[in-house]
Amino acid sequence: MTSAPAARPARLRVGVVGAGRVGSALGAAIARAGHDVVAVSAVSAESLARAERMLPGVAVRPVDETVSTADFVLLAVPDDVLRPLVAGLAETGVWRPGQLVAHTSGAQGIGVLDAAAARGVLALALHPVMTFTGRPEDLDRLDGATWGVTALDELRPVAESLVLEMGGEPVWVPESARPLYHASLTVASNHLVTLVNDSMTLLDGAGVAEPARLVAPLLSAALDNVLRLGDAALTGPVSRGDVATVTAHVQTLARRAPDVLPSYLAMARRTAERAHASGRLSAAQTDAVLAALEIA
Numbered sequence: 193m194t195s196a197p198a199a200r201p202a203r204l205r206v207g208v209v210g211a212g213r214v215g216s217a218l219g220a221a222i223a224r225a226g227h228d229v230v231a232v233s234a235v236s237a238e239s240l241a242r243a244e245r246m247l248p249g250v251a252v253r254p255v256d257e258t259v260s261t262a263d264f265v266l267l268a269v270p271d272d273v274l275r276p277l278v279a280g281l282a283e284t285g286v287w288r289p290g291q292l293v294a295h296t297s298g299a300q301g302i303g304v305l306d307a308a309a310a311r312g313v314l315a316l317a318l319h320p321v322m323t324f325t326g327r328p329e330d331l332d333r334l335d336g337a338t339w340g341v342t343a344l345d346e347l348r349p350v351a352e353s354l355v356l357e358m359g360g361e362p363v364w365v366p367e368s369a370r371p372l373y374h375a376s377l378t379v380a381s382n383h384l385v386t387l388v389n390d391s392m393t394l395l396d397g398a399g400v401a402e403p404a405r406l407v408a409p410l411l412s413a414a415l416d417n418v419l420r421l422g423d424a425a426l427t428g429p430v431s432r433g434d435v436a437t438v439t440a441h442v443q444t445l446a447r448r449a450p451d452v453l454p455s456y457l458a459m460a461r462r463t464a465e466r467a468h469a470s471g472r473l474s475a476a477q478t479d480a481v482l483a484a485l486e487i488a
Contacts, residue, residue: 204292207262208232208247209255209277211239213324214296215268216246218358220331222266223247225357231258242326260286264354267295275304282307292350294318298374301342301367316351317342317370320360323381335359340374342367387459390452397448423470430460431467433477438484446487457485 204227208219211234223229231253234243243252259265259281269277274295281287289312293305298319305315319340324330341362343351352362365373388411395403417425429437438460445453461482468478 203227204264205230205262206264206266207258208250208266208268209258210234210268211243211247211252212268213242213326213330214320215266216242216326217324217330217334218266218268218296218320219250220246221334221358222264222354224331225359227264227357231261233258246331256281256284256286260288262291264292264294267293269295271297271299274300275307278305279307282311287311287313290314292316294351294354296320298340298377299371301365301370302344303367314347314350315343316347316354317365318351318355319365319374321363321377323385336361338363340365340370342370387455390455394449394452423466423472426463426467426470426472428463430463430481431472433473433481435480435484438481442485442487453487457487460485 206219206222206227206229208215208229208231211219211232215232216239219229219232229247229250232243232247232250233255234240234252240252243250253261255277267274267277274297278293287293287308291308291313293308293313294316295305296319297304297317298321301317302309302315305313305317309315317340320334320337321340322330322333322337337360339355339360339362341348341351341355342365348364355362388407391407392403395406400406414425429441441456441460442453445456464473464478464481464485467473468475473481
């Protein structure tokens with residue numbers, strides 16, 4: 193791991209199944225690590241363009257051919273597609289003993305690869321804890337990113353080595369913990385995007401110019417505070433027990449943004465619970481806040 197990636201000889205023939213945002217970036221990362229990406233599967237015009245941009249010169253082939261030509265198969269497909277895809281490929285006989293296969297799903301462990309493992313394939317679950325946009329910066333963002341890794345104990349060094357080669361930091365996730373692990377990341381990333389977009393939409397509706405410029409420093413400070421301080425970073429009317437302000441929020445959102453109101457109520461209730469559990473709100477204050485959040 194001390195030599196530069198460009199100086200390493202290609203060691204694995206890699207096939208990438210799925211040239212979406214994740215697959216194209218990871219394919220580029222594994223190529224940068226010195227492996228030989230020999231095939232990629234892509235169907236839509238957008239995926240074909242992405243494959244050409246991120247994996248120039250790599251042959252675009254059907255899924256079965258992509259798998260059969262590779263020593264290491266990277267499956268970057270939607271969660272619901274993963275198990276039937278692996279099973280369907282098993283029925284065609286393309287899996288072979290000794291092949292490495294890794295999927296990028298956060299929610300799934302290696303059990304979803306059982307149909308391939310039954311044919312002697314070495315199964316890995318490698319989930320990059322990063323959001324992907326399909327833009328060139330995705331590859332740079334992988335440097336130093338953490339990955340949730342699950343594998344059989346004897347394959348753990350292989351899984352962790354592949355992550356390190358792609359510039360990541362492996363974090364071990366037990367098979368049984370994958371659903372909870374992924375739910376936590378969904379709250380942290382996907383729900384945050386929704387919350388921030390709702391905030392900016394509300395500001396725009398209030399006639400405030402440049403909503404992103406207004407909230408950016410607040411978001412940065414809040415994120416920094418919570419990562420360092422935990423519940424001590426709680427602030428705002430709910431954590432202070434300002435019932436009149438919370439009531440005004442509820443009434444205003446009911447009139448002006450009823451589509452946002454349910455998420456406000458849910459997050460305010462959860463904030464009140466955390467504020468109470470951490471000693472910031474008394475039981476009486478918590479009850480008063482929760483009462484203000486009860487609407488007909």
